[in-house]
Amino acid sequence: MSKVILVTGAGRGLGTDIAREALAAGHQVVATGRRPEEVEKTLGGPQDNLLVTKLDVTSLDDAEAAAQAAVDRFGRIDVLINNAGNLFTGYFEEISPAQMRRQFETNIFGPMNVTRAVLPIMRKQRAGHVITITSTAGLVGMEFTSAYAASKFAAEGWMESLRYDVEPYNIHTTIVEPGYFRTELLVDGSTNWPELSIDDYAPRTAPRIEGMKSMNGKQPGDPAKLARALLTIARQEKPLLRFVAGADAIEAAEAKAKELLAQAEASRELGDSLAYDDAHA
Template sequence: MSKVILVTGAGRGLGTDIARQALAAGHQVVATGRRPEEVEKTLGGPQDNLLATKLDVTSLDDAHAAAQAAVDRFGRIDILINNAGNFYAGFFEEISPEHMHRQIATNLYGPMNVTRAVLPVMRRQRDGHIITLSSIAGLVGAEFNAAYAASKFGVEGWMESLHHDIAPYNIRTTIVEPGFFRTELLVDASTTWPEPTIDDYAERTTATVEAWKSINGQQPGDPAKLAHALLTIAGQDQPPQRFLAGADAIEGATAKAKELLAQAEASRELGDNLGHDDAA
C-alpha cells in the first residue's frame, strides 16, 4: 500500500537511499534538505510522487513549513523518518561549548522539531509511525564520542518516552541503532574534526582523527540494505520499538545489556537498602 513518507536529510547518504527506494516501491515521498533543488536532482528530477522541500532541522519554522507542504501536496503524512544528523568528534575537553550545542541542536533538537511539526497531522489521522535514527553510540559511550553520544543518548530517552505519549493515538515509534555503515557521516561535510588544543590530548587527538578518517569508505554496513530494512519496518503493522542495525550494533548492545545487569547486581547490596525505615 502506498504511503506518504517524509525523510529528513534526503540529499545524500542514507537519506538518499531511503527516498530512492521508497519512490521505486511506489510511495509518495517528501524528501527534505537544506537545498531542495539538489535533493530533487539527486533523486532523478521532478516526479509525481516526489516533493523536495527545504528543511533545516534546527529550524522549527522550517519543520512546520515542510509538514504543511507535505499535507498540501499529498493530503497526509504516514511515516516520518528522522535521518538528518552530523558528527562533532573529539575528546570532551577539546569540544567547545558551541560545538556541543550545535551537535545537540542537530541530532536531538532537530528530530524533535520535525516530530513536533508532524505529530498534529498524525494525531488527526489517528495513525502514523515515527522512525528516528539513533546509533549504537546512543547505547554505548566511547572514546572521542562525547558530543555525539550525548546527542544520541538523548534521542533514546526522548523516543522511549514519546512512545508512551502517542501510542493511544495509534502512532508507532521505532528507534534505529546502526553500527558502522558506509554512509557519508564521516565525510568532512558531516563531521567536524577537533583541533589539538590541550597538550595532554594532542597526540591522542591526532592519532584518533587519522584512525577515524581511515575508516571512511571501509565501514562494513551497506546503507542500501539498511534503507531496505527501514522501509520493511515502515510497512509493518506492529513495528519494533527498537531496531539494532548491523552485526556490530547487535554485538555492542548485547555486551552493554550484560554490563548493565552486572552493574545492577553489583549495586544491590548498597543500593537495595536506601529507603526510609517506615517505607512499606
Template structure:
C-alpha cells in the same frame, strides 16, 4: 499499501537511499534537505510521487513549513524518518561549548522540531509512525564520540518516552541503532573536529582523528540494504521500539544489555534498602 513518507537529510547518504527505494516501492515521498537542488539531483529529478522541499531541521519555522507543504501535496503523513545528523568528533575538553550545543541542536532538537510539527497531523489521522535514526553510540559510549554519543543517548531517552505519549493515538515509534555503515557521516560536510587544542590530548587527538578519517568509505555496512530493512520495518503492523541494525551493532547491543544487568546485580548490596523506614 502506498504511504506518505517524510524523510530528513535526503540529499545524500542513507536519506537518499531511503527516498529512492521508497519511490521505487510506490510510496509518496517528501524528501527534504538544506539544499533542495541537491536532493532533487540525488534522486534523479522530478517524480510524480516526490515532493522535494528545503529544510533546516534546527529551525522550528522551517520544520512547520515543510510539514505543511507535505500535507498540502499528499494530504497526510504516514511515516516520518528523522535521518539528518552530523558527527562532532573529539575529546570533551577540546570540544567548545558552541560545538557541543550545535551537536545537540542538530542531532537531538532537530528531530524534536520535525516530530513536534508532524504530531498534530498524525493525531488527527489517529495513525502514524515516527522513526528516528540513533546509533549504536546511543547505547554504548565510545572514545572521541562524547558529543555525538550525548546527542544520541538523548535521542534514545526522548524516543523511548515519546512512545507512551503518542501510543493512545495510534502512533508508533521506532529507534534505529545502526552500527558502522558506508554512509556520508564521516565526510567533511557531516563531520566537525574539536576546535580547541590541549597539549595533554594532542598526540591522542592526532592519532584518533586519522583513524576516524581512514574509516570513511571503508565501513562494512551497506546503506542501501539498511534502507530496505527500514522500509520493511515501517510496513510492520507492530514495529519494534528499537531496531538494531548491522552485524557489528547487534552483538554490541547484546553485550551492553548483559553489562547493565551485571552492574545492577553488583549494585544490590549498597543500592538496596535505601527507602525511608516509614515507606515499608
C-alpha cells in the same frame, strides 16, 4: 500499501538511499534537505510521487512549512523518518561549548522540531509512525565521541518516552541504532573535528582523527539494505520499538545489556538498602 513518507537529510548518505528505495517501492516521498535543488538532482529530478522541499531541521519554521507542503501535496503523512544528523567528534575538553550546542541543535532539537510539526497531522489522522535514527553511540559511550554520544543518548530517552505519549492515537515509534554503515557521516561537512587543542590530549587526538578518516568508505554496512529494512519496519502492523541495525550493532547492544545486568547485580548489596525505615521514622 503505498505510504506518504517524509525523510529528513535526503540530500546525501542514508537519507538519499531511503528516498530512492521508498520511491522504487511505490511510496509517495517527501524528501527534505537544506539545499532542495541538490536533493532533487541527487534523486533524479521531478517525479509524480516525489516532493522535494527545503528543511533545515534546526528551524521549527522550516519543519512546519515542510509538513504543510507534504499535506498540501499528498494529503497526509504516514511515516516520518528523522535521519538528518552530523558528528562532532573529539575528547570532551577539546570540543568547544559552541560545538557541543551545535551537536545538540542538529541531533536532538532538530528531530524534535520536525516531530513537533508532524505529530498534529498524525494525531488528526489517528495513525502514523515516527522513526528516528540514533546510533550504536546512543547505547554505548566510546572514546572520542562524548558530544555525539550525548546527543544520541538524549534522542533515545526522548523516543522511549514519546512512545507512551502518542500510543493512544495509534502512532507508533521506532528507534534505529545503526552500527557502521558506508554513508557520508565521516566526510568533511558531516564530521566536525574539535576546535580546541590541549597538550595532554594531543598524542591521542591526531591518531584518532586519522583513524576515523581512514574508515570512510570501508564501513561494513550497506545503507541501501538498511533503507529497505526501514521500509519493512514501516509496513509492520506492530513495528519494532527498537531496531538494532548491523551485526556490529547487535554485538555492542548485547555487550551493553550484559554490562548493565552485571552492574545492577553489583549494586544490589549497597543499592537495595536505601529505603526509608518507616518503623523508626
